[in-house]
Amino acid sequence: MKNKTTLAIVDSGVANLTSVMAAAKRLGSEAEITSDPAKIKAASKVILPGVGAAAAAMQQLKAKNLIETIRALTQPVLGICLGMQIMFERSEESGGCDCLGVIPGKIARLPDKKGMPIPHMGWNSISIRAKEHPLFKGVEDGSFVYFVHSYAAPVSENTLASCEYSAAFTAIAGYKNFIGCQFHPERSSQVGQQILQNFLDM
């Protein structure tokens, strides 16, 4: 028998939480949307969602006294979309802002390229680099997942899966207990569901 997984979905004030919560429910997870540092620390898994701009998200986390809480977490933490981007040290979005810095590196705007409008929006395929990583159990290389973003992390040694649009970028990053997912697993059909399940099983 496995220990019961408790999932804290961080209420950053700028995220669309409905779909993340619904995905957790579909997987039968006992999830709670919360900005209570004690509950976040006590959860066995933490999801950091987010949409919008990096600076606004960091301001919200600061206002809720969550920055140090998140930095100090030792259980598996999954950042989704903007939630992933603010896991990095810095984002150049809207003039630049310091972020959580739990994954090394910086977030930059996707380059402009003819016929490739920004934001990068839609279903794109990922190249899995860390094939043995538990996050990719049952996930095929080249699977399509759903992206909506204008900024991204360049490919680095912490890239677990990459994607190609106007440039190659990090689709999933991993560093210590922090995992960042640029796409929306909660909107990525069976593949996304599998990745979320794998995260909950970590």
Add this chain to the structure above:
Amino acid sequence: MLAKRIIPCLDVRDGKVVKGVQFREHEIVGDIIELAERYSAEGADELVFYDITASSDGRMVDRNWIKRVAESIDIPFCVAGGIRTVDDARAILANGADKISINSPALETPALIEEMAKEFGIQCVVVGIDSREQDGDYFVYQYTGDEAKTKATQRRTLDWVSEAASRGAGEIVLNCMNQDGMRKGYDIAQLSAVRAKIDIPLISSGGAGALEHFADAFIKAHVDGALAASVFHKKVLTIGEVKDYLKKQGVTVRI
């Protein structure tokens, strides 16, 4: 490489999915959640829910079902119909919709596109256009949800798509009214003309009835997504059949 999208469109009236022929004679085809779940399981890349009565009645879409849809499916979806203000859009997005689509209100107040793009990001803002060929040019129509109120505008479609894109539309759905519900193929000439005017994603709508119609839209008119309703509601084709066929034609699809 981005996959080309297949997008079933669910026209909603009074909480049920309906479908008419050339925007008229609506018949009930099923329950919203049932169809949404069926299409996402079949491999739809996105769904569009369009409240066809909302705009012409001057009332807002009923939001209760939006949250239920967001909880039921794990693909993105867009809500259209009677969204007249930034607050309307915010409420719909807060209920879990990924995008909102505006049509008649954008024609009345084009600045609404900018306001919404600024507030939510252009990826949330879809501009729907009902267009019909007339004397060798294409013109935008308004209030197409209600036959009695449907009217031609003075706007040329090719001008309006450029304006919408420059104001911050993240995507254009071009509904070619001559073809709607006829299942005789998308209006490739019109779509190609619009494609040449904009870089943002273009979604074809109106006329899908056979496998080749989808291939034509992607290969000849270079659209990013193809929207269809009756061909899927009436089970003339399944989404799986369409995607298998497209893949064989060399079109990148998610299977």
